[in-house]
Amino acid sequence: MISLQQRLLDYLEPLTGERPDLAPEKATNLPLFLRERFNFQNIRLFGKRYVLALERENGDSESPGEYESQIRLMQPQFTESVALVLQRLPSYARNRMVRLGIPFIVPGSQTFLPAALIDLRERFTQPKPEKGKKLTPAAQCLVLYHLQRQPLENLPLRDIAEKIGYSPIMLTKVKDELEATGICRTARMGRSIALEFTTQGRNLWETVQPVLSSPVKKTLWVRWDQPSYPALLAGLTALSRRTMMADDRLPTYALLSATFQANLEHGLYHGCRGPEDANLRLESWSYNPLLFGDTKMVDPLSLFLSLRDFPDERVQQQLETLIDQIPW
Known part of the structure; x- marks a missing residue:
């Protein structure tokens, strides 16, 4: 197994243009638990000297908050940035660590050294989605359907339109959207046009994720005596079914926005001022959760997108577990 130090040098060499030299750094003034947790080395990177705290092989990953506390203890003991x-x-x-301003290197993934204004991210060869431009719900549906339900490569656009419930005219616009992001290109099959994705599986998910949006348009506390199909379990309730996350006191369900509004107007349920009067939380979605979910629960990728900005770190950890469980 290649050591972290070896991986670090192999990673830095093409970035800096030369193989950096590491020199052991004394850390006798640091608490014992930090000396046991990290191996300290001095290095010159991008014209600036650093003390690198290399995580030992048998160490468990910490939370960003714990890493922040540890680096606050380390930094006063050295003149160089840690x-x-x-x-x-x-x-x-x-x-999260970038937002906190914690300098770190994960060999093969990312280098974040704010003192040197360095933020190098991996996947340089992957196509980059158009910056700041989010996909429409129809385009997002196509990608999620392709990733979770059935591959859509080499299918005529009219067949894809039928599968995801949009018109052929809309699919022509979706084709242009997806080509603009760089995640797919078009190919002619006789008189039909088909899509070819430039990457697959988890690589496709990681590439397209910045231009995907939460499907949740709005949420409402409601009193609904017998929630049933086509409402699917969503939010923290669905996450608790798929991971070790604890459920909320009140369950969460999701409906397509048109169904959400029609049911409300027909009195199937009524809105409440807050959770104290409700028996569930209802999400209105921009696309139909039935497209990718099963008969009881929303799909994993839409669930991730609906919760990825949730402020609780425990939720973020379980979302990572959720993605890791997918058989890409």
Whole structure:
């Protein structure tokens, strides 16, 4: 097994143009638990010297908050900036550490050194979605259907339109959207046009994720005596069924926005001022959750998108578990 130090040097060499030299750094003034947790090395990177705290092989990954506390203890003991070198770090945790301004390197994934204004992210060869431009619900549906339900490559657009419930005219617009992001290209099959994705599986998911949106348009506390199909379990309720996450006191369900509004107007349920008067939370979705979900629960990727901005770190950890469970 290649050591973290070896992986670090192999990772930094093409980034810096030369193989950096590491020199052991004394850390006798640090608490014992930090000296046992990390191996300290001095290095020159991007014109600046750093003390690197390399996570030992047998160490368990910590939360961003714990890493922040540890680096606050380390930094006063050194004149150079301290950066963590970690074995692994889930994407949600990397994003959180960037927001907290914690310098770190995950060999093969990301280098974040704010003192040197360095933020190098991996996947340089993957196509980049158009910055700031989110996919429409129809385009998002197509991608999620392809990832979770059935591959849509080499199918005529009219067949894809039928599968995901949109008109052929709409699919022509969707085709242009997806081509603009770089995740797919078109191919002619006789007189029909088909899509070819430039990457597949988890790579496709990671590439397209920045331009995907939460399907939740709005939520409402409601009193609904017998929630039933086509309402599907969603939110923290669905996450608790798929992972070790604890459920909310009140369950969450999801409906297509048109069904949500029609049921409300027909008195199938009524809105409440708050959770104290309700018996569930109801989400109105921009696309039909039945497209990818089973008969009881919304699909994993839409569930992830609906909760990815949830502020609780425990939720973020379970969302990472949710994605790891998918048989890509």
